[in-house]
Amino acid sequence: MWNDFLDMLFPSYCQMCEAGLAKGEKIICIYCRYHLPLANYHLLEANPLEKRFMGKVHVRYAWAYLKFTKRGRVQKALHALKYKGKQEVGQLMGIWYGEELRKSGHGEHFDLILPVPLHPSKLKKRGYNQSDTFASGLSEALATEWSPNLLIRTTASSTQTRKKRFERWKNVESIFGVSDPAQIKDKRILLVDDVITTGATLEACVEVLQDAGCREVSIAAIAAAQ
Ligand SMILES: [Zn+2]
Structure with a gap:
């Protein structure tokens, strides 16, 4: 009542x-x-998202749950998740997508789910990482572990901040790291983010995880721009 x-x-x-x-x-x-607006990439033999990473980094799968369209309902939901404190949106998307993956036979393809970390200053301001909420929902539906602090993002040093834009772009990998490589070793990792646009951040994370000795990396996002 x-x-x-x-x-x-x-x-x-x-x-x-x-x-x-x-x-x-x-x-x-x-x-x-x-x-x-389901993307259904996990049901296709090859998908446009995998093509985006081809020749840059090797990923086993690259998937998005939904198709992102500007001013559409998906954008509204992502906005609520990111800027209005609606963490339950990310959690719910993770649970729904995790169930879809399980139903299509992908339920046991991963050992560890890792969200793309936020820059520490952004995390402080927002109070949570929106990708953590998606990871935790997927983790629940797939019965697979997730961790918010194995893949880390370190504060850019003052020399980095002073560098010109082009140089910083080149150095994007150097700001990600793995806190405990022993926990990454030989694992099949599902790297998750809220939305995929260019994929540059994800590429940097994939490289860092591969350098840390994981067996393979796959990517999943709540949505991807077409
Ligand atoms: Zn509605």
Whole structure:
């Protein structure tokens, strides 16, 4: 009854379409749930995302759960996750996608799920890493471990900050690191991020993980731009 009362005072809205949620609906309404713009890359033999990494870094799989379109419902949900403190959006996407992966036979393909770390100053400001929420949802659905602090991002040194843009681009790998390589060794890693645009950050992370001795790296994001 208390919850009903709270719902009356603070009605909850769907994080994708902003319609009021009906009883039993949580975070995302039933309509949006059944009209998700699924990328379904995990069902394809080869997909456009894998092509994006080809010739740059070797990844076993590169997947996105949803297709990202500007001003669309997916963008709205990602915005809520990143800027409005709606961590449950990322968690839910992880659970839903993890279930899809399990159903299609990919449930046992990974030993460890690692989120792309945020820059420490950003983490301090936001209070959480949005990719952690996706990782934790996937971890729950796939019954696979995840860790928020094995893949780390170190603060750029003052010399790095002073470097020109082009040089910093070249040096992007040097700001990622692995805190405990023994825990990465021989593992099949699923590296996760909220959204894939150019893929440059992910490439840098893949290289760092491979240098640390993992067996293979795959990539999964909540959404990818087409
Ligand atoms: Zn909705």
